[in-house]
Amino acid sequence: MKKKIRFYQSINTKIVFVIVLLLVFALQLIGANFTTQIERQLVANFQEDRQVQMSFLESAILPLLELEANNTEDNEVDPVQEINSLLADFSGSGITDLQVVNDDLVVVGTSDSTQQNIIGQLSDDVDLRQALFTESTVPRQVIDPVTNNRRWKVVEPVFSDADDGQFLGAILMESNIESVYAQISQITWIFLQSSAVAIILSLVLANMVSRALTKPIKEMQIQTRQIADGDYSGTLKVYGEDELGQLAGLINDLSDDVAEAQESIDAERRRLNSVLTHMTDGVVATDRRGKIIIINDMAQTMLERTDEEAIGENLLSVLNVEEEITLRTILEKQDDVLVNASEGGVATLLRASFSLIQRESGFISGIVCVLHDVTEQERIDEERKQFVSNVSHELRTSLTSMRSYIEALADGAWEDPELAPRFLEVTQNETDRMIRMIQDLLHLSRIDSGKSSLELEIVDITEMLDHVLNRFDMLIHSAEYETRNYRIHKELLREAIFVEVDPDRMIQVLDNIMNNAIKYSPDGGTITGRMQKTDDAVIISISDEGMGIPKADLNKIFTRFYRVDRARSRAMGGSGLGLAISKEVVEQHGGRIWAESKEGKGTTFYLSLPYVPFEEEDEWV
Incomplete structure (x- = not known):
């Protein structure tokens, strides 16, 4: 799943941010140094200019102060008037105030025409007193309390040219330095504007450089995502021989290698899935x-x-x-x-x-x-065990019975004219029973091994069923069944139904079913033989009115040696193989055999066989 990258998280933004941040940092350093240097230079120039003016003014006022210090009345020049006139002419050019005091700190001149009343008064200026006491220049910056502008104030002591260097007075000069700072502010503003333009241009250039760097990276990102999604068809464009170009080439090689490996894996997976599926x-x-x-x-x-x-x-x-x-x-x-x-x-x-x-x-x-x-394997194994057990039991029962009678005959019963014939008859019946069972087993063995072949003929199944029912009808009226009152009812079709069967095998199947019906029918019971016809099969059903088969045993009755009631079946002479043989024979003919039963009401066996439709054109010509 692709995770959306926020704007501030992208490499492009980070590169632009770093470049602009470095530029701003550099501009800050340059600007701070530049502004400081400019400020120092301008202020120094301003101070030097004022010092030059102060020196010029000092040289002009020195003789006047000497005259004022001598205080001779015959002087042709009034020093105070000359000083004031000189100060009035000298004011301007940024100079806001000029004052001259004598050695007693009495004001003898001022450039401010509105403050002429302070002439002759003692000055209370602290800087003048400091210059008097220290006899040195006192420069400092002050704030005008009225305009709140910055001013440069210089107090220069004046000494005579004599060897003693007598202190004659001092000159106070105040000039407006605000213009210098205004000039600095203007220069700073111009620098900021230039910096802003530089930052904007750097943003554009940094974005262009960043895109040039991140474009191959984005293409690599898209290509690697396609590789992760299973699409190996894309190819990265190599823009140069630098690290990104080499990385793009390696990703292209990786895509080809992964595509080949994935094809191999997919082929193996399909092969494995096919093997697992089948x-x-x-x-x-x-x-x-x-x-x-x-x-x-x-x-x-x-x-x-x-x-x-x-x-x-x-x-x-x-x-x-x-x-x-x-x-x-x-x-x-x-x-x-x-x-x-x-x-x-x-x-x-x-x-x-x-x-x-x-x-x-x-x-x-x-x-x-x-x-x-292993269900079938276990079932076959269990059937094999059951088969061996049943065969062993059947043979042991017959052999035990025969041995008992033979031993009795050997012990002298053969001399008894009544017992000897009966013992020999039982021995003969048991022998016949074992022979029939062995023949049935051989028959099943041939069917299982595929060696049992059918002698197929096209016969009228209606006539065959009628023949079998008539034969059993004669049997139930013979002396053998004179104690039983059975009845056979027929519901046959009135038309000939031709079926391709082995007559002997099919009669054997019908005989097995009829024998079971007679064995398990009660005295006075009716055995019914019916026929039905569908589009492609004829269905034969034989019903009795016996005790029926439990529902749990109904699907097992065609199993070899299976008996619902073992004691009764063995007493009636059954081997448990008749229905199993019947099922194999019917299925050999492409038919089906099944049974329906209700306990206490009787059982119906059904045979479904494919038949050959008979038309007049099929008659002999």
Whole structure:
């Protein structure tokens, strides 16, 4: 999933920000140094100019102060008037105030025409007193209390040219330095404007440079995202031989390598999926914690779990063997486990075989479980055991009976004219029974091995059924059944139905069904033979009014040696193979045999056989 990058998080913004920040930082340093230097230079120039003016004024006022200090009345020049006249002429050019005091700090001249009244008065200026006491120049910057402007104030003591250097007085000069600071402010403002323009231009240039740097990176980002999404068709443009160009070339090579590797992986995955899909065994793979991560179609069918229901579940819980084994047992022994399951509602038995998925380091990263359906194998094994048991029982019963009678005959019963014939008859009947059973077994063996061939003929099945029913009708009226009152009822079709069958085998099937019907019909019962015709099959049904077959046993009656009531069947001389042979013979003919029964009301056996439609054109010409 692509995560949206905020504006301030992008490399482009960061590069622009860093460049502009560096520029601003540089401008700050340059501006601070430039402004400070300009301020110092301008202020120094201003002070030098005022010092020059002060020196010129001092040289002009010195003789006048000497005259004023001598205080001779015959002087042709009035020094105070001359000083005031000189100060009035000298004011201007930024000079706001000029005052001259004598050695007694009495004001003898001022340039301010509005303050002429202070002439002759003692000055209270602190800086004048300091200059008097220190006999040195006192320069400093003051604030005009009226205009709140900055002024440069200089107090210069005046000494005579004589050797003694007598202190004659002092000159006070105040000039407006605000213009200098205004000039500095203007220069600073111009610098700020220029800096702003430089910053704007740097933003544009930095953005262009940043885009030139980040454009290949964005293209690499898009290409790598496409590679991550499985699209390897794109190719990065190499803009140069620098580090980004080399990186773009490496990404192109990586894309080709990953595409080839992915194709190989996809081919292997398709091959594996095909193998897993078409396997007759179920395959389940888990992670190292036993959680299912892969389950093929056959395993889903065997376990009756969909892919969504199984993925993420615990293997042992899905196999329903949590109470029998643990995951640790599987990791240590990997023994096979029999799993009871159901497939389509039918109980099945699965053999689960386990193997570990291990790395070269020995780390176990998962388990593979292979499920093999052994239901049929177990059923065949159980049938084989049951078959051997039944055959052994049948033969042992007959042989035991024969041995008993033969021993009796050997002990002298052969001399008894009444017992000897009866004993020999029983021995003969048991021998015949064993021969019939062996013949039935040989017949089933030939069918199982595919060596039983049919001698097919096109016969009228209506006539064949009528013949079999008539024969049994004569049998039930013979001396053998004179104590029983059976009746055979026929509901046959009135038309000929031609079926391609082996007459001997089909008569054997009908005889087996009729024999069972007579055996299990009560005295006075009716045996009914019916025929029905569909579009492509003829259905024969034989019903009796016997005790019926329980519903639980109905689908097992065609199993070899299976008997609903073993004691009664054996007493009636059955071997348990007749219906099994009948089923095999009918299926050999492409038909189907089944039974319906209600306990206490009787049983109906059905035979469905494909028939050959007969038309007049089919007659002999």
